[in-house]
Amino acid sequence: MANAVAFTLITPRATIFEGDAELVIVTGTEGEVGILPSHAPFLTALKPGVLRANVRDGSGIMRMELACGEGFLQALPDKITVLTDAAYAANEVDIGTSRDELAHAQQEQRDAGSDLAAWKRAQAKIDFATAKLKVVGVTN
16 A cells, blocks of 8 residues: 555554554644655654544545644654554543633643743643644634
C-alpha cells in the first residue's frame, strides 16, 4: 500500500487506533504537522489540539478527528506512532464539562500573574478544552 502508512495512536488507557492512514495531522509544539506515507524520519512533541487522520477501514477511507492531549509523534517512512496522554472522539466529549474546564483554565491563567510555569500549565488546559469543543463542532 504505497499511498498508506501504518498508524498507531496510543494513550495510557488503550490503543485507540491501529491500522493504515493516508494522512495524519497533529498539533506539534511548533505548529501543525502533516505526515504522509514515506515521510522522512521525524520526532516532535505534541501540545493539546485536534488530531485529524484519513484512515482506512474495511469499506474505504474514514476521517478521524480526536481531541488529544500532550504527547509525542514519531514518523518513519513506513510507520507513524502517536503517544498521547488522552484522546477523545466527539461522542466522548461532554460540552458542558468542557466549557467549565475552559472557563476554569482561563481563570487559572489570569491568576497565574508573573508565574510563567503556572501560565503555561493553564494554557495547556485551555488548548485541550478548546480541542474537545472543536471536535464536537462548538467554537466556544
